[in-house]
Amino acid sequence: MCNSRSAVPRHVYVHVPFCARRCSYCDFAIAVRREVPVSEYLQSLAKELQVRFGETPAKDVDTIYFGGGTPSRLGGDGLARAVALVTRYFTPAAGAEITIEANPEDVTATAAAQWRIAGVNRVSLGAQSFDNAVLDWMHRTHDGAATKSAVSTLQNADITNLSLDLIFALPESLHRNLENDIDQLLTLEPDHVSLYGLTIEPTTALGKWVQVGKAVEQPEEGYEMDFLTANRLLTSAGFEHYEVSNYAKPGKQAVHNAAYWANVPYVALGPAAHGFDGETRRWNLRNYAEWRDVVMTGTDPIEGSELLTNENRVAESVYLGLRSEAGLLTTNSDHAVIDRWIQAGWASVGADNRLRCTTNGWLRLDSLAAALTHHRSR
Ligand code: SF4
Structure with missing residues (x-):
């Protein structure tokens, strides 16, 4: 039973929907843009904050999480401005965790320095694999070398709390070597690893490949073998398997994600963002342009809500x-x-x-x- 009814949210999620292109397996709420409309997005985010929280005094929070989409597509300055907007209404408490999701190709020395100055202290990097053929198949926009370079750039900018995402249970025809990918990941010494099994959604490019026989889902035994292999390699390297999809070095569990798992309230901003006040879940308009247009008229961009039974x-x-x-x-x-x-x-x-x-x-x-x-x- 949730023990958080009417509690004040101490966690904020901000959805940044932009991606350079859609990965073959992705059905998230994203907006594919070659040029990211940074100022337009920030104006809309500022408006949502004003419409929903303008009359209330700033509140202390323990975590702020910029997810996507690809928040790093806002660039160094854009993301720093987004952090400044949010922290006007939600003040990071001492030791607060401020995370951004990033794709490796967006991590430049300049951007990383700007993120750090803005207060970002944790980055979740979408590595997915270090095998370039696999990354091509996924329609990722980076190669394995870019992930390695991004990690060292972030560490040089003093952002040392790093999480890497990997995907497992890929179709056997790709001959992906999971052990080799995890070995390469371990050389980068991340504090945290998120490991997701590939899911095949019918509306994605991958879903269509499966429908026409161009890809075949990994059988259940293969999924289990990958899951257990990853568990063996990561726990042997000192990681704690603290959540079904997440591993952390001692003391490095993701504080923001733990709030979701503990079912405590959190505020959510941006298109498609889902929030929870302890009693009711609410979600914003999913489409970026609709969210932007509605919020810019000074209206709460809520699409729906549900009182939990x-x-x-x-x-x-x-x-x-x-x-x-x-x-x-x-x-x-x-x-x-x-x-x-x-x-x-x-x-x-x-x-x-x-x-x-x-x-x-x-x-x-x-x-x-x-x-x-x-x-x-x-
Ligand atoms: S980068 Fe992430 S959000 Fe964007 S298309 Fe790929 S999987 Fe989806």
Whole structure:
């Protein structure tokens, strides 16, 4: 059960939708632009802040996260101005985490220095793979060397809290060597790694390749093998597997993402951004131009909202609890479902009475969460 009703949000998400082109697997809310309309976007963001928070005093927050899309496409100055706009309304508390997502090709020495001066202290870099043929297939706009260069540029600019994203479970026909990719990643010594299994959405280029037989989804055994291989290599290198898709060196867990998993309130700004006030989820207009046009008339760019029902809350608390090492507080009644998981090695219950998935349990996360939600909802 969410314990955050009516709490004041201490986390802010800002969606920056621009990308140079669409990756073959991506169905995110993005705006493909060769030239990024930086000033137009910043004016619209300023307007949304004014419309939604103009009458309220500035609040202290623990995290600000610029996600996308590709926030680094705003450039050094553009992103620094975006941070300045947001921090007028949301003041970073001492030690606050300010993260930007970046693609390697946008990381120049000048941009990195401007981000650091603006207060950015963590960068999540979209590496995905170090194999250039794989990166081409993904329609990424960088090669493996660009990722390595971006890491050293960021470190030289004193942004040392770095996370790298990798994708696994690629079609077998690509002959991607995951072990080699993880070895290369480890030489860069990131603090944090996000590891996502490839999902095939029907509206993407990849979805269309699958429909016409140009690509074949990795079979389930391959997915499991990749997941376990990554777990073995990363935990041997000193990373803690603290959430189904995330690994961190001790003390380097992502504070902003942990807020989502803890189901606490957060503010969300920008097109398609989803926020939560402890009771209600709200989301902004998804299309960039619509969001911009509506907000520039001085109107809240909200597209919809949903007051969470008790059923929603049960489902969310189970899913969110099981996906991270924080775990889920168990009740006596849960044992009718979870005893079998414990025997199978998919979960354990600690002295704190919290249920935690094992690595093998995380491979079954969706079905375990569905079973326990069903049980708790009866
Ligand atoms: S860079 Fe990220 S958001 Fe942009 S198209 Fe690629 S996967 Fe999607």
